[in-house]
Amino acid sequence: MARMSYEQSYGQEKRTDPLCRLSLAELRLRTSAKWRVHPPDVLPLWVAEMDVPLAEPVARALTEAVALGDAGYAMGTGYAEAVAEFARRRWGWDGVAVERTAVVADVMTGATEVLRLVTGDGDAVVVNCPAYPPFYAFVRNAGRRVVEAPLDAAGRLDLAALEAVYGRATAGGRRAAHLLCSPQNPTGAVHTRAELAAVAALAGRYGVRVVADEVHAPLVLPGAAFVPYLSVPGAEDAFSLMSASKGWNLSGVKAALAVAGPAAAGDLARLPPETSHGPSHFGVIAHTAALREAGGWLDEVLAGLDANRRLFADLLARHLPRVRYRQPEGTYLAWLDCREAGLGEDPAAVFLEHGRVALGAGARFGTGGAGHARLTLATSPEVLTEAVRRMADAARRYTG
Numbered sequence: 001m002a003r004m005s006y007e008q009s010y011g012q013e014k015r016t017d018p019l020c021r022l023s024l025a026e027l028r029l030r031t032s033a034k035w036r037v038h039p040p041d042v043l044p045l046w047v048a049e050m051d052v053p054l055a056e057p058v059a060r061a062l063t064e065a066v067a068l069g070d071a072g073y074a075m076g077t078g079y080a081e082a083v084a085e086f087a088r089r090r091w092g093w094d095g096v097a098v099e100r101t102a103v104v105a106d107v108m109t110g111a112t113e114v115l116r117l118v119t120g121d122g123d124a125v126v127v128n129c130p131a132y133p134p135f136y137a138f139v140r141n142a143g144r145r146v147v148e149a150p151l152d153a154a155g156r157l158d159l160a161a162l163e164a165v166y167g168r169a170t171a172g173g174r175r176a177a178h179l180l181c182s183p184q185n186p187t188g189a190v191h192t193r194a195e196l197a198a199v200a201a202l203a204g205r206y207g208v209r210v211v212a213d214e215v216h217a218p219l220v221l222p223g224a225a226f227v228p229y230l231s232v233p234g235a236e237d238a239f240s241l242m243s244a245s246k247g248w249n250l251s252g253v254k255a256a257l258a259v260a261g262p263a264a265a266g267d268l269a270r271l272p273p274e275t276s277h278g279p280s281h282f283g284v285i286a287h288t289a290a291l292r293e294a295g296g297w298l299d300e301v302l303a304g305l306d307a308n309r310r311l312f313a314d315l316l317a318r319h320l321p322r323v324r325y326r327q328p329e330g331t332y333l334a335w336l337d338c339r340e341a342g343l344g345e346d347p348a349a350v351f352l353e354h355g356r357v358a359l360g361a362g363a364r365f366g367t368g369g370a371g372h373a374r375l376t377l378a379t380s381p382e383v384l385t386e387a388v389r390r391m392a393d394a395a396r397r398y399t400g
Contacts, residue, residue, distance in 0.1 A: 105278025188328020
């Protein structure tokens with residue numbers, strides 16, 4: 001199969017967005033998990049990292065901190081103020097009150113600490129499956145029960161299913177929480193205001209406390225709009241976890257922000273002081289610079305991701321037509337339904353063994369994940385094109 005370039009597919013000049021600035025050889029010099037878990041002949045599209053250079057304002061802020069030897073403990077409200085400013089600019093939302101925030105190590109650590117505040121040992125935490133695998137691991141490690149509320153066939157919130165699960169989770173007067181992924185990982189659905197308001201109404205009716213993981217909020221693509229969960233009526237007793245880690249590829253410099261709704265401020269005030277020791281000072285510096293100064297860089301990335309999601313749809317239609325894919329509204333993730341392609345329960349294993357492309361195994365995402373795989377779109381068009389070529393070859397070899 002001849003390799004098809006992005007230009008041949010779309011008749012456009014070569015892109016210059018951050019997703020196109022690094023060669024595969026340069027990327028393979030990196031030592032993060034994405035580039036070290038698999039051998040060098042594997043194209044790694046399995047983990048939520050972007051193949052981009054650091055945004056210049058972020059690189060400058062970190063370089064200046066290193067030059068100063070500014071490597072101590074994080075403190076202050078600058079990160080919270082930067083999140084509040086970003087929310088006002090991007091989403092027209094003025095709901096991040098600095099006094100109702102706490103800096104935490106990362107989104108999952110922060111979410112776990114908040115869940116400890118509003119639930120007890122053995123209480124239920126609702127997740128919408130298929131769901132980001134650490135939701136299961138972190139919740140169970142905190143001594144809570146995961147209760148699944150499946151998404152609908154389109155990968156969106158199923159409100160009837162959610163209400164039934166809320167009822168079971170709170171039976172007998174037990175406390176329960178809902179760990180809501182917004183935007184949704186892995187399906188890429190961006191919840192609408194109406195959907196979120198319906199969740200808030202149900203949560204209020206059943207006494208469920210919502211904790212929204214909004215780490216992908218900056219990565220909403222053209223055609224959709226991010227709605228902060230705390231901005232909808234009825235969400236006053238809920239929490240949000242926000243971070244620049246996904247939008248600016250900063251997972252290696254950890255920091256995140258827990259944000260409480262007005263009626264949850266007292267709960268957040270009970271957060272143990274030692275949780276503030278987790279964030280990296282470099283992380284706070286980097287995230288603050290990203291939120292305040294690197295909006296233009298983010299816009300370039302979003303344009304590239306928009307092009308990539310369309311390119312990927314075209315490539316699948318040409319070469320893997322039996323793999324089903326809905327273009328994500330947000331995130332840089334592609335959730336692939338391979339059940340009609342004859343690739344078994346774990347298509348990711350087929351693509352790795354026979355095509356040397358590493359994807360996320362769908363079964364790890366809980367109920368509804370078998371027969372699926374998750375692919376990261378945040379790479380160059382050339383890598384995407386080569387990945388689909390390899391995947392198509394792998395499918396032919398496997399199915400004979």
